[in-house]
Amino acid sequence: MFSYTIRRLLMLIPVLFGMTFIVFFMIRAIPGDPAQVILGQLATEEAINNLRAELGLDQPWFTQYFEYLKQLLTLDLGESLRTRTAVSEEIWPYMAATFELSFVALLIAVVVGVNAGIISAWFQKSWFDYTAMVVALVGVSMPIFWLGLMEQWIFSVQLDWLPPSKRENVKNPVETITHFYLIDSLIQGRMDQFVDVVKHLIMPGIALATIPMAIIARITRSSMLEVLRSDYIRTARAKGQKMFWVVYKHSLKNAVIPVLTVIGLQTGLLLGGAILTETIFSWPGIGRYIYNAIEYRDYPVIQSGILIVATIFVLINLIVDLLYAFIDPRIKYN
Amino acid sequence: MSESSVLQVNGLKTSFFMDKTEVPAVDHVDFDLKQGEIIAIVGESGCGKSVTSLSIMGLVPHPPGKVVGGEVFFNDEDLLKVSESKMRDIRGNEIAMIFQEPMTSLNPLFTIGNQITEAILIHRKWSKKQAKAKAIEYLKLVGLPRAEALMNEYPHQLSGGMRQRVMIAMAMVCEPKVLIADEPTTALDVTIQSQILALMKRLNQKLNTSIILITHDLGVVSEICERVIVMYAGKIVEEADVKTIFEHPEHPYTKGLIQSVPDIRNKKERLYSIPGNVPIPGSIKKGCRFADRCEFVMDRCREKTPELISIEGDHKVRCFLHQESEEQN
Numbered sequence: 001m002f003s004y005t006i007r008r009l010l011m012l013i014p015v016l017f018g019m020t021f022i023v024f025f026m027i028r029a030i031p032g033d034p035a036q037v038i039l040g041q042l043a044t045e046e047a048i049n050n051l052r053a054e055l056g057l058d059q060p061w062f063t064q065y066f067e068y069l070k071q072l073l074t075l076d077l078g079e080s081l082r083t084r085t086a087v088s089e090e091i092w093p094y095m096a097a098t099f100e101l102s103f104v105a106l107l108i109a110v111v112v113g114v115n116a117g118i119i120s121a122w123f124q125k126s127w128f129d130y131t132a133m134v135v136a137l138v139g140v141s142m143p144i145f146w147l148g149l150m151e152q153w154i155f156s157v158q159l160d161w162l163p164p165s166k167r168e169n170v171k172n173p174v175e176t177i178t179h180f181y182l183i184d185s186l187i188q189g190r191m192d193q194f195v196d197v198v199k200h201l202i203m204p205g206i207a208l209a210t211i212p213m214a215i216i217a218r219i220t221r222s223s224m225l226e227v228l229r230s231d232y233i234r235t236a237r238a239k240g241q242k243m244f245w246v247v248y249k250h251s252l253k254n255a256v257i258p259v260l261t262v263i264g265l266q267t268g269l270l271l272g273g274a275i276l277t278e279t280i281f282s283w284p285g286i287g288r289y290i291y292n293a294i295e296y297r298d299y300p301v302i303q304s305g306i307l308i309v310a311t312i313f314v315l316i317n318l319i320v321d322l323l324y325a326f327i328d329p330r331i332k333y334n
Numbered sequence: 335m336s337e338s339s340v341l342q343v344n345g346l347k348t349s350f351f352m353d354k355t356e357v358p359a360v361d362h363v364d365f366d367l368k369q370g371e372i373i374a375i376v377g378e379s380g381c382g383k384s385v386t387s388l389s390i391m392g393l394v395p396h397p398p399g400k401v402v403g404g405e406v407f408f409n410d411e412d413l414l415k416v417s418e419s420k421m422r423d424i425r426g427n428e429i430a431m432i433f434q435e436p437m438t439s440l441n442p443l444f445t446i447g448n449q450i451t452e453a454i455l456i457h458r459k460w461s462k463k464q465a466k467a468k469a470i471e472y473l474k475l476v477g478l479p480r481a482e483a484l485m486n487e488y489p490h491q492l493s494g495g496m497r498q499r500v501m502i503a504m505a506m507v508c509e510p511k512v513l514i515a516d517e518p519t520t521a522l523d524v525t526i527q528s529q530i531l532a533l534m535k536r537l538n539q540k541l542n543t544s545i546i547l548i549t550h551d552l553g554v555v556s557e558i559c560e561r562v563i564v565m566y567a568g569k570i571v572e573e574a575d576v577k578t579i580f581e582h583p584e585h586p587y588t589k590g591l592i593q594s595v596p597d598i599r600n601k602k603e604r605l606y607s608i609p610g611n612v613p614i615p616g617s618i619k620k621g622c623r624f625a626d627r628c629e630f631v632m633d634r635c636r637e638k639t640p641e642l643i644s645i646e647g648d649h650k651v652r653c654f655l656h657q658e659s660e661e662q663n
């Protein structure tokens with residue numbers, strides 16, 4: 001198991017190397033020049049050329065790429081062209097914002113999706129089953145931006161129940177420690193802020209959760225249906241076990257394996273969906289961070305931001321693979 | 335309910351409802367099981383043996399299956415009428431069951447120890463430690479070596495025979511009055527088969543558990559059973575003590591089954607098998623269900639359904655060959 005993990009981590013290196021290559025050249029293929037963007041429309045040719053030289057943008061691309069790799073080898077993510085701050089220094093608050101949102105979304109998706117799938121499987125062909133599966137079908141093909149806008153229109157504009165956007169009430173900001181606002185407000189005992197943060201999380205959380213929730217519900221249902229027909233479930237019932245435990249102990253653990261696969265794949269979508277959701281809800285996450293950087297042609301931020309997101313994606317899938325072995329004793333990695 | 339019987343099945347009828355048509359898989363089955371007795375229910379695959387046992391356990395897959403009639407008396411109570419929670423108290427505790435497929439009947443994701451102690455803790459308010467000790471005791475009782483170590487192992491680490499022993503330990507650990515064993519040895523090879531049968535016989539003598547042994551192999555029956563019930567297409571066609579069944583079988587189906595038991599001394603001879611197949615339940619509307627495969631078939635066999643009648647003491651047969659007198663009157 002340990003050596004497997006090490007091997008998987010080593011395999012990460014060529015993957016990430018390839019990533020840097022693709023991202024590096026792709027963003028430079030986008031028309032536009034950082035120096036021009038930074039200095040504005042009225043800047044003189046000379047000023048622009050000076051800035052380009054200062055930023056090293058006058059060098060040939062491969063030289064720039066080589067410099068970038070050398071930087072990365074010393075674990076230096078570079079410096080934002082716009083803010084002139086080290087990316088490693090300024091990226092964390094954005095990452096924390098995305099993690100918090102993604103975590104809440106995944107939580108909603110798993111709890112609701114798995115339970116809806118279980119109930120649908122258990123009461124197969126009941127009205128609940130039909131309703132849940134129609135909702136799931138709609139959910140899978142839901143355009144997130146439309147859902148987000150509808151949420152805002154109903155719950156903020158019409159009903160005024162929830163704040164329309166952002167992470168917190170700007171008049172009463174959370175004092176940041178970890179940049180996970182749920183945690184920060186809790187450890188400072190600020191329940192008012194905690195409630196405020198939760199309220200801000202609900203709508204983007206649901207918007208982001210919808211598609212994975214629908215997929216998880218459908219996968220759970222079909223894997224549960226298969227498991228419920230299996231012999232060991234009959235054995236559990238023949239022991240006199242209660243239905244609840246038959247489902248939640250004997251069935252769920254078996255049914256969760258395909259669900260786990262989906263979760264692994266969905267984290268990719270979740271991180272991608274985050275950019276859309278963060279835009280609609282003005283959520284200051286990594287998606288917004290990269291998106292803004294693209295506007296400014298802030299190459300180091302784009303490169304490093306995407307590199308980090310890719311690393312997280314690969315790591316989550318590694319964790320999922322390790323979890324398989326943890327859940328299923330028949331799976332051995334060596 | 336007679337004094338010594340622990341389980342009495344009267345007129346049990348279980349059907350499957352496919353596209354609104356009723357398919358009776360078990361059709362008016364009656365038998366009773368005495369304290370400490372081992373009976374066999376025999377018949378080819380598809381005759382309704384498993385459905386009979388699942389009906390007793392209240393585990394018929396529903397939908398599409400449903401017990402539609404009859405009574406199953408246990409402890410002076412009709413199990414078909416008791417609540418689900420009462421039934422749960424009985425399952426595993428007073429009536430336990432083991433299944434044909436030892437490879438898939440244990441949950442692959444939990445340890446042997448977990449699954450056996452679970453069976454105990456559902457019915458006994460014991461500590462985990464007590465349950466564990468009991469589980470180890472029963473693993474030893476069913477003849478498994480390294481009982482303590484086995485507790486922490488997973489089903490996939492065990493052979494089929496060992497898993498079936500684990501299943502038996504799990505079924506017996508609450509000391510049930512009745513054990514239903516549905517083809518417990520079918521999936522195992524011959525040497526393991528007789529070990530498992532011997533084990534069941536030993537447990538029956540030691541704990542006085544009554545056993546219903548379900549099998550399609552009459553060879554298995556002769557080893558441990560006292561009484562045999564032969565089922566065909568959802569109905570009992572013959573019932574007698576084991577000696578009578580083997581020495582004086584009366585129903586043509588029983589005779590066919592006996593001829594198809596492999597004879598160890600006569601290896602050269604080709605194995606006999608009854609021509610044709612068990613009819614799909616519900617496909618035969620009238621007459622004897624065995625008529626299409628019976629070498630003694632008569633005209634009236636296709637007209638009327640024979641009754642199960644007693645021909646001598648406890649020997650019962652459902653066949654017109656034994657209902658002459660009644661017909662002539």
Ligand SMILES: Nc1ncnc2c1ncn2[C@@H]1O[C@H](COP(=O)(O)OP(=O)(O)O)[C@@H](O)[C@H]1O
Pocket residue numbers: 350357359377378379380381382383384385386395398399614615
């Ligand atoms: N889950 C099921 N769905 C539909 N029909 C079934 C089901 N289980 C059993 N049956 C019907 O009941 C009949 C008897 O099955 P079963 O009791 O399993 O036979 P046996 O155990 O004697 O081999 C089968 O021929 C089939 O028609």
Ligand code: SF4
Pocket residue numbers: 585586587622623624625626628629630631632635640652653654655
């Ligand atoms: S009743 Fe007729 S067909 Fe049926 S077993 Fe007897 S002789 Fe054969």
Ligand SMILES: [Mg+2]
Pocket residue numbers: 380383384385516517
């Ligand atoms: Mg069967």
